[in-house]
Amino acid sequence: MKGHQRKKLLKQNMKGYLFVSPWILNLAFFTIIPIIVSAFLSFTKYDMVNPPRWIGFMNYYIMFKLDPSFWKALGNTLYYMFGSVFMKVFLALVLAVLLNNVAKGMGMYRTIFFLPVVLPAVPVMFLWMMLFSPNGLINRFLALFGINGPLWLSSVTWSKPALIIMSLWGIGGIIVILLAGLQDVPKSIYEAAQLDGANSVQIFWRITVPMVSPIILFCIVTGLISASQVFTEAYIMTGGGPLESTTFVSLKIYLLAFKQGNMGYASAMAWLMFLLMVPLTILVFRIFRRWSPID
């Protein structure tokens, strides 16, 4: 009977499996198998020409003992991750709350804020390079207030903040998600708070933020993970410079693997990064569970 049922189920679902098979094959061949292979390669010396040669934990040993540039890259990545994600989420929340109170033309505003997300990344980066140039619009604007603007992308101190400021360009995605969350907050709670004499700052911190905290958590976790993979900005705009101040881990991995032909070491770096990201994500979840009043 059971066997018969299973057969029937398989028959029913056959078409479904057939339709998803291209995706499953793609996942298997271009994601899962490469992940397994890279785990193996991380224990080898592989120059992409000769067959990989087993060297045990040597790549990891080198990373800890002989390669300060990896730790620098990791520091850069964490700086960028936390800087860009928290700024993005906070600003997006403020903008979303403001937008939520707009009586008319909400759709239009939503579109305007979302528009930059749709634009292709590379041309936008060229645009920002012009904005950040020493005589660019940003410094000219600062000059209006008598501020002598920094060299942004050519300055060791300002290159990462510049990239973080640029990342705000993609804030629209988060705004849209938060807006959806805000609209789910029951109006009655706001009304009750107003009747009790809460001012707007109190309402924001005591009601809005806790009520949308699961969504904030979602934005922070997905944001951190995607920011940990930051690559294109550094590859296109700075090449990792000046003085490796924008050499993020993913750029370092790319350069090692494809420019220096050191695939084994690059794989080891990718795995270490992964092993560091997992506890970090768990930690963020933990912190939020404690912080958030709503489960």
Next chain:
Amino acid sequence: MRLVFRIVLVTAILLLLLPTISLSKTKIIFWHMYDSGPGKEVMDEIIGRFNANNTLGIEVEALAISFWDYWDKLGVAMAAGQEPDIFMHDLGNVPSRAYKGVLADLTPYIKAKGIVPEKSFFTVPLNMCKWEDKFYALPFETDVRLLYWNKDLFKQAGLDPDKPPSTWQELWEYASKIDKKSPQGTYDVLGFNPIYGQSYFWMYVWGTGGTFLDNKGNISVNNPTVVKALEEWIGMLNKLGIKELEQFNATYGWGADAFLAGKLGMVIQVGQYAAIIKIFAPNLNYGVTHIPYPVKATWSNGFSLEVSSRSKNKDAAAEFALYLVSKEVQLMMAQRLNSLVCNIEAAKDPSLMQNPEWRLQVEALEYSQFRPFVLEAPVWYEELQKAVDEVRLGRKPAKKALDDAQKLIESEIQKFRLTNKK
């Protein structure tokens, strides 16, 4: 009637067979970077001539890839074991591929042709093709850096327009006379910008008698000659104002060339820059000379021709490689593409040597040098560049920055030794 029909039939069959006869030629694949403009035209002609020579029985199938995509594509092809039989590559790091075993030893082919490489090719690029006393590549093209000066700006500054600086000291002197600042403190006109064009710190080290090798031939970026050169170099940058120089560079990046725009008194550029001036600033009144010295020095880079060790038709590929560095081909490239070829006979052809700008390049090639190649740390000069930047930004004193760079290069060498056994 029947006979005529038969003759027609036989001829028809023979005609049909003809392409199959030519197909029996050995086919080799060649990758190069002449993907557009006159370069592509000339390269197509060169390959066409070779293919037309039926006595060789070799058919070259060429693929032109733009410089920017070339390296990734070739790298991937090598990783897949599917690189072309013969390809252009970086003349600066031939031994790293020879060490990996990707390259065929070309020494026997050179010998078989009766070519004495030391007599046929300029020593400087030729030495870059060697690995363990064998030739794993042929020198295809190279370049040298020279000093270009704007005669009009010299005149305006009260300098003799026909007397360029011959030493670095003179260069700084002349430059300071040409400088013109705007009321905001930025440079309207700059005499010489040490961090613009093809001016690199290592050339200054060589030009002041310094070296990056210790007496055992090991890489040493923190020896006294380099430290001294760096201190002088940074002193000059500080005098000019680093922020002002950066601003100048930002204004004249992106295809807006300061020298072509007449805003820069002197610039270090490659030999082929003269051709660019002719196209983009035909009215520019300029001169070319050797880079200033106490010690004559300039920096070369270039392209090599390499044959894959995994090719099934190494003989044919080597034959084609030797054709590409023959006088006939190299002369054509020099005459029509201004390419500084490595074949001595071609480069010193009277038709070229009557041009003083060309003669200057050939002269410079005699004393020029490549950055020393270090198998264990092929990009050691990136650490040097970082050290220079650190000092420039005032983050470290020269000695400390170079000591740190040396440590990083040495740990790079140690890394290589820990993961490579031979």
